[in-house]
Amino acid sequence: MSKAKTENKSDKVSPDLDTPTDLPQAAVDKISVSLNTLLADAFALYLKTKNFHWHVSGRHFNDYHLMLDQQSDAIFGTTDQLAERVRKLGGTTIRGIGQIAKLQTIKDNNEEYVPPREMLRELMEDNKHMAAAMRKAHKLADDHEDSGTAGLLETFIDETERRTWFLFEASRQEGANAA
Template identity: 90%
Template sequence: MSKAAKPEKVSPDLDTPTDLPQAAVDKISASLNVLLADAFALYMKTKNFHWHVSGRHFNDYHVMLDQQSEAIFATTDQIAERVRKLGGTTLRSIGEIAKLQTIQDNNENYVPPREMLRELMEDNKHMAAAMRKAHKLADELEDSGTAGLLELFIDETERRTWFLFEASRQEGSNAA
């Protein structure tokens, strides 16, 4: 079940000129707004785990999760500004994020470090897949600007997935 932001009538004061048809703007904006909601959800979960990680690899995990949360947060402005460049509107509240996010929150009192890393790895894999889907839509609608932005973000997301995978492996084992 996929969530989608409903297109809304844009105020004339915010109606950015574009050569893309309005239907394309609406579809791409809706897709990007779901990615934006997920980026905020993943940022918060990564920060949560950064704040609550414990154990013998505390420093390594704490630093890595902080770096990853900063990289995720850095994408939010670029995604939102891409929506605005197209003439769409973007998220305005935590409530909208909660309605659109597909990344599940984790409100557990304690999560073992390896489980944290594995959960974030799966969430980043989910984000990469969602970005590929949005990229395909952008390609179909001839929006090379969105496609190019997403290519960079897909690569960054795959890098986070890789680092989380490697950090979560059992020491002294080749098994995941």
């Protein structure tokens, strides 16, 4: 396991950053690792969604362009709340792009051209992946009686499922369900 994934409060956190909490240190460490991975994935998904927003083309350009812009804004909106939750628990969070690259589980897409339907399907799968990861983090929070993290994740799971649904519907082939 990489240093970034095993880093915890006992790894020489500055006393100035040593936020008090009633949670056991082991819980803080596990939840912080989980949330930092979600944070890295949120940044990766945000950038991928923006990439597709900037490079979408075709007859549904306006609809897809606007939808991806709205979705990227929503994803970016989770980043500060995830990072601040880690800090509220007494953990430390991501400090740079390199750490994001080490922690992210959402794969980048650097292709020169991606057809619009493939963009939407890829983002749909990435959002499904995020929802599943959020559920695992929620279970971890529940197991450690961290209702603050669990409540935050419940909202984010619902928002992620909504994005998944919209991407699914937008990516369906016209007439695919016709008799």
